[in-house]
Amino acid sequence: MSAAPALTLVSHHLCPYVQRAAIVLQEKGVAFARRYVDLADKPEWFRAVSPLGKTPVLLVEGDALFESAVICEYLDDVLAPRLHPQDALDRARHRAWMEFGSSLLNTIGAFYNAPDEPALLAKREELRARFAQLEAVLPEAGPFFNGERFCIVDAVFGPVFRYFDVFEQLGEPPLFEGLPKVRAWRAALAARPSVREAVGRDYADRLTRFLVERGSALSRRIAGRLG
Template identity: 65%
Template sequence: MSVAGLTLVSHALCPYVQRAAIVLAEKEVPFERRDIDLARKPDWFLRVSPLGKTPVLLVGDEAIFESAVICEFLDDTTLPRLHPANALERARHRSWMEFGSNVLNLIGAFYNAPDEQTLQVRAADIRERLQQLEAALGSGPFFAGASFSIVDAVFGPVFRYFDVFDTIADFGFWDDLPKVRRWREALARRPSIQKAASPLYPALLMAFVVKRGSALSAMCREGAATSST
């Protein structure tokens, strides 16, 4: 089975949208990308997205929502398959996809931390998850070795956050994590991951963080003030 006439409803900063875009690119499936403003959601979007979130994949008159479901649908209907053929290994990959969603939740808690002490606690939470990834990885370059999988599509957008965070301060995320660092670098070189976000993404993310009114926001403003003097 193949699919055609796909539209990916997206938002510029949404990492879950990037997952779907990466899988579509890996499978070389043509699609239209339609960005919306989540602060002013159009009526047509609310009709196709019961949860009011991106991404939504429009397949003709049908709407599929939730990024994991979209990725599974694409893997069921288009080649090459990005999930392992073995059922147990496939379940393991799905578990690590959910793990990636948990890391995104921790990232949200990190950039929303109200004070320096909480920020350091949240950084330690992320560091703990990265250490768990270090223990799970093999020889690389990807999660499952030489084969790119949906787990890689999940973590490409996760690591993209740190391209900005690492310019703000050294939070010690990557110390003594050689496998995770190599994986991050391999994903950053992957064309599907590079193209999944706008070239404006770093500036948009920095502006988003500054507006949070959090401890990380204050660090961004202090860094900007220092660089301008």
């Protein structure tokens, strides 16, 4: 593989898709800069490099790549170690579970935006069902999605589990009881340096403020607990 180019990851402090790219960059052991943007007040330079107006964007010596899956695939093509499986069928299966992770993020968003308690509980049950699907496909030994080797699916799910770390800190009941493989995977990802370092130390505080400001059922629960 060729030498690493100069890389800048255009980021938002809370974006889970940014975290994916940051985790892969950390796993590759390559130096990169981060440039943060306010998505509520997008600067013109950002609009020029992000056709969809979203993060992440990876600037590769001035060229812009957008969409997290594309960024992760590019990094895996040009930088060692390879995180995707070598076998084409396994690689396709991993890409399918990456998409499953994106779908889970959408359900998490619906959970924290649920307008009332019945909707909140319904989304919680939907999340539980999705993680039960994962329980059925995770390896017995672990600790990662593909067994002993960390892969891009792990990079996708590190940010997913991080939401539940904060939800539980804010008093929400645990979701993963009775799902031992999911729980072990979550713990392994939480201990991984690349996953820990994908966000700033103020991530939990930033996410808490974001959740309280949603005006949702979860917002009211959290505000009541925080007094």
